Amino acid sequence: MKQVLRVDMDPVVKQLLGYAASEHNVDSECNKYKNSPHRKLFGLEKQGIAIGCMGVELNRLMECEIKHIAVSPDYRNQGAGRQMVSFLYSWPFIQLITAETDRTAVQFYRKLGFTMESLGEKYPGVERFKCTKLLK
Template sequence: MLLNIKSYIRKAQVAELFSYAVFPDDKSIEQAVQAYESNDAWQLYGYEDGELLVGMIGYEKSGDDLIVHHISVIPENRGLGYGRGMILEAMTKEKPKRVIAETDEEAVDFYRNIGFIVQSLGERYPGTERFRCVYEVDEAEEE
């Protein structure tokens, strides 16, 4: 189950999860944290397994779209379905028509494997190709 972690966004375990979702330096992590602190529309949820915070998803609902800004799972728990589960829970909660994420090459297979259509955006940053990932939600999935 997703837990709202926006109120404890500055805890070390949340910073660790951000380090897997952004360039892992203090400046990038701080910019991400500030984006959530300054924007009420940006939601941040964590997924706990027992007492351990194993993943997080940050997103906003924009019209019919759910825009995923950040998603991460601690390395030792990857491949166990937590990322997919967090996206599915966010979809259940928000009921979007589309789920959209922008990511780098490392995460493309994750999105593709759970049904997203992946399109290259080209080199958005020097030496870094970015990808737009879109999932069209079937009406049957919403129920």
């Protein structure tokens, strides 16, 4: 994993981010990663090709929130998402990881040991979940 420093310049990263953020929000999200000292965007490469990205926000001391996680369709279900989340486990100052997701990703987070809490229908017809993992 490496930090993506020029997210606005890399169309591959923008395409990956588009899998996690709605297409009309990609530029806005890229600007947030570029301009906020609390947001970091990381890319996962395989043989020099970007195959996934994960964006996090450092909310409070010892807590981070996964804002976006996406894997190229050709590399899904091969452990790339798990590898990106596991990268956060190595940060010595992180004790709590959270993420908000919809029903399609609940199993992914559950398999990684996160607990789920329904946030109800935040958008018409879409139930959202808060996923939480305490590390220490």
